[in-house]
Amino acid sequence: MHATTADRSRPASRKYLISAAAWVVPGAGHLWLGRRQKGLTFLIALTLMFVTGLWLEGRLFPFELTQPLVLLAAFADLGIGLPYFVAKLLGHGGGRVVAITYEYGNAFAIVAGLLNMLVVLDAYDIAEGRK
């Protein structure tokens, strides 16, 4: 799909708003831009991946400034947007280190967040008219 004239003429503030929406709700940026199939696919796949990470007893890492790797993992977790805050609010994501699936859970939650960051960039590119 190619960029339309309307895509190119979007004001900068709207592009950032679309990017913010894409971060808060996975796929929302694409839905906003009329890419319904892509948006719904991202919404379902990324949310499910993040929830699977929590189900596998993965941890939502804290923002620990003294431990750079933990800090990076915390930023990656945060990449999923709203589901992260909902999980925190409901008391999920404490992680159980002795669980056999703990590391798998971490991988699912972290990668779901990182993939959503890519989806945000993709939504921005579409809004910018590059795609």
Added chain:
Amino acid sequence: MTTHVGLMVLFSLFVSIVFATMMRDEPAAQLRLGARMFAGFVGAGILIGWLLYPLPL
């Protein structure tokens, strides 16, 4: 389901779906690329698993 292979397959499925959806616009092309990526991820995972098998823990 929570075996190493089962989780590797599930992980590959999620990643393939997201990348294929992002990189292609037409559903048929997404399906083709997603299937190829999924097969590649699972195949590479099994291959690397076997290559690591002789190594001591």
